[in-house]
Amino acid sequence: MSLPLFIEQILNGLQFGVMLFLMAAGLTLIFGVMGLINLAHGSLFMVGAFACAAVAAATGSFWLGLAASLAAAAMAGAVIEILVIRRLYERDHLDQVLATFALILIFSEGTRWVFGSFPLYLDIPPLLTGAASLPGGGQYPVYRLAVIAVGIAVALGLYVLIGRTRLGMRIRAGESDREMIGALGVDIGTLYTLVFALGAALAGLAGAMVGALQSVQVGMGEPVLILAFVVIVIGGIGSIKGALLGSILVGLTETLGRFLLPHLFALILPASEAAGMGAALASMLIYILMALILAFRPRGLFAAST
Amino acid sequence: MNRETLVNALLILGLLAAPFAADAMGEPFYVTLATRIAILALAATGLNIALGLGGLVSFGHAAFFGIGGYAAGILATHAFNAEPLLFGLPGTNQMVSIWLAAVAAAGMAALLIGLISLRTSGVYFIMITLAFAQMIYYFAISWPAYGGEDGLSIYVRNAFPGTNTMRPMSFFLIAAGLLLAGLAFFALLRNSRFGAALQAGRQNEIRLAAVGIAPFRIRLVAFVLSAMMTGVAGALFADLNRFVSPSMLSWHMSGELIVLIILGGVGRLAGPLAGAIVYVLFEFALGGVTEHWQLFLGLVLLCVVLFARGGVVGLLAGRARHG
Amino acid sequence: MKNLLAASILALSAGLAGQAFAEPVKIGMITTLSGGGAGLGIDARDGFMLAIKQSGNKDVEVVTEDDAQKPELAVQIADKMVQSDKVDLLTGIIWSNLAMAVVPSVTAQDIIYLSVNAGPSALAGAGCSPNYFNVAYQNDNFHEAMGEAANKDYKKTFVMAPNYPAGKDSLTGFKRYYKGELAGEVYTKLGQTDYAAEIAQIRASGADSVFFFLPGGMGIAFTKQYAQSGVDLPLLGPAFSFSQDVLPAIGDAALGVKNTASWSPDLDNETSKAFVESFKAEYGRLPSVYAAQAFDTANLILAASAKASVKDKDAFRAALKAADFKSVRGKFSFNTNNHPIQDFYVREVVKDGDTLTNKIVGTAFTDHKDAYAADCKM
Incomplete structure (x- = not known):
């Protein structure tokens, strides 16, 4: 196993983690501010990818598609917040789970109705094709480096937004005391819609960026959704910092586990069996990690104070 | 209270009567459909012990459902091929032995999962139970000995003394009998001192601790009992389909069990039964009408959450929820 | 006409x-x-x-x-x-x-x-x-055909499939007819959508070709990411990842890929x-x-x-x-x-006007039978 290969795998883990962060940030924000479990967050990811693919196919520009994905996901988020989600804030988690589970069914079949059953085409923009040289002689796709950069930029942006702006102040106030900020004259309904749309837009952005790497198809959001939940639970629900660290931890564990475990098993087993055993354990690894962390820190690594 | 008892009685009688009517009209498929309802209702009644009485929202009960199913599949396969299991124990095709094995296996798994998971609460509990179920799911997919993702076929439905289980009506009666036993167990548990403590723990943990009861142990026992009942239902489900596969362990299955309970009414005796009736009938009726049936199923579920709080039973019997 | x-x-x-x-x-x-x-x-x-x-x-x-x-x-x-x-x-x-x-x-x-x-x-x-x-x-057939066809040009193939029964059957089928050595054998997670880690292994393996079986969205994702990665070893696979239902979603990344099937347009x-x-x-x-x-x-x-x-x-x-x-x-x-006795063809993904489609470039088997018929007693 050479050094460039190892560096490449670490970058892969980082890129995967950053993508998870875009999903997890929205989820954890929505949970932290409104106390809502949103299973339909994966559907917003899918909406972003489909919007990007459709607009890119119509206009020939990935960048217009990217803008469309942000707009479409934010709009879809705002619409479901106003029609459905806002009736759920006062309900218990069970009702939220069922309602957003129903939203998944509606989004998935609705998307299939509009776009048909076959996967859509979406490619990376010409500007970001090709590979960059890594120290040590390796090569790494520019597009994936760009994804990492976008993820870091979003993390910084959120940090500034929440820590330094008026909206962020209201969001933080909303997290700690809902009645109080209502009393201060903040329109809490609008604030919630804004936060939900922001989370949705981040999911849509992730969907569009990932859509260019994989296939744009119905149901693409569900595996990501489960992983994003794992991330926010590991990180501590409601904590953006926890979501960031959780994402990177999960991304690295998943990627390096898939890569290293078969090699480890190969020390004691024949190659073909080792590959199978390693892959089996690798697919369970994230959940094992999560169970271990929760066994020792029942509220995640960076639990919010509430 | 009285009205709810009436609703419960009507639901149970309806489930029992419908297959006889269908059988008389020469429509054996509806007997199969009723059997499916009874089995899913039993699985959800099991979950209702943890979720409805204890407030423990387990998003991983598919694990116990699937473990029960695999217990049936594995024992039946070994009996069919006349191969011994571990430690030279033989397989079996007797339903009663299989149920005991399913109860034991699901209970053991729940004990281990519960010991770790019950240290957490709220959303963390939802997610850690999901994590354990996902572990078992991926294990089942990649474990080649019993078919992996292709699953395991049971060529002949397992046997029950004195009856031919391949007859839809006989198998329905077995499933319905177990469902009634499960409902009776749920009712007894709810009204017992244990049940009172469990429900008190859901509402106010501190008060419970103040009277010297440790909520952890009560919840662990409830979680294990809950898993055992869901495990038996899993074994029946495998016999119904004559097939078991990892999809019984998937998170969609866990979600479906929760949906059944909320649809019917959380913590209510006949809630899971009402939920199973509505869900299975909708799935069946819509599936034949349009290929976009899942969209309409979603709309129906959404309307139930938004406008029919307390589920179907709540709608029929009024709001008051006891316990 | x-x-x-x-x-x-x-x-x-x-x-x-x-x-x-x-x-x-x-x-x-x-x-x-x-x-x-x-x-x-x-x-x-x-x-x-x-x-x-x-x-x-x-x-x-x-x-x-x-x-x-x-x-x-x-x-x-x-x-x-x-x-x-x-x-x-x-x-x-x-x-x-x-x-x-x-x-x-x-x-x-x-x-x-x-x-x-x-x-x-x-x-x-x-x-x-x-x-x-x-x-x-029979599930093994397309993979067997590729194994046979690969013998002509390749000596050291990297093989990859999801970790579930059909995936294992696939690699078994390929290896049943392939005579060269394997540069690596990797099982991926079912439903996996990111293959960067596997592509890095392919790059480092010294293989002269890559055989993969990834049905549905998995194949679309892998083929696109592979084309973006700059690794230019030839791709081989069964037709499932290059059939008409997924080709439009993969786009030009699929051009030139060899795949095997019993039929072609x-x-x-x-x-x-x-x-x-x-x-x-x-x-x-x-x-x-x-x-x-x-x-x-x-x-x-x-x-x-x-x-x-x-x-x-x-x-x-x-x-x-x-x-x-x-x-x-x-x-x-x-x-x-x-089960069928039929011919299996090697196809190549080509562009016909604006449409991606497959063109037959060779025959892998004529009158091929599956490997299990002898076990069938009826």
């Missing part, structure tokens, strides 16, 4: 239309019409219904239901179709795990099942049944050409291999129904087994285990 072909098909079907069957036939079709895998099921259904429509026969009734790619639901629908709709034949399932859930129990009830796609090894060998006819392939026979034309005319897209297999299945049923009554099981099974129909695959016959 195209119109002439379509016209001759019409004339042919008009001729058949007058021909009533001894007994009306009711067919139950269970297939995947919703969710992420719906494209395959829709292609199979469309291919099947096209053949029924072209026959113009009023004695055939098809009941179609969506299994949502869930085994339990497929079993429930099968029960309903057998017990309530009283169908004579069942068909349509795309996925092996659903086939394993449905086929053993329905064939045990003496219902005939015809597979339009899945062919798990358990049903080809010891678990074969006189009531089970596979009109598609450019296959040189009259039935196939007419099928491609009429499919395009009816649905406005090119047919995939799933559509072709389903089209053949329907025509096999029609041909058998014209010869024997579906109520006379023995005669009908014999009529099916004779496989006396015009296959889009040219020649087609059944082996002793009711």
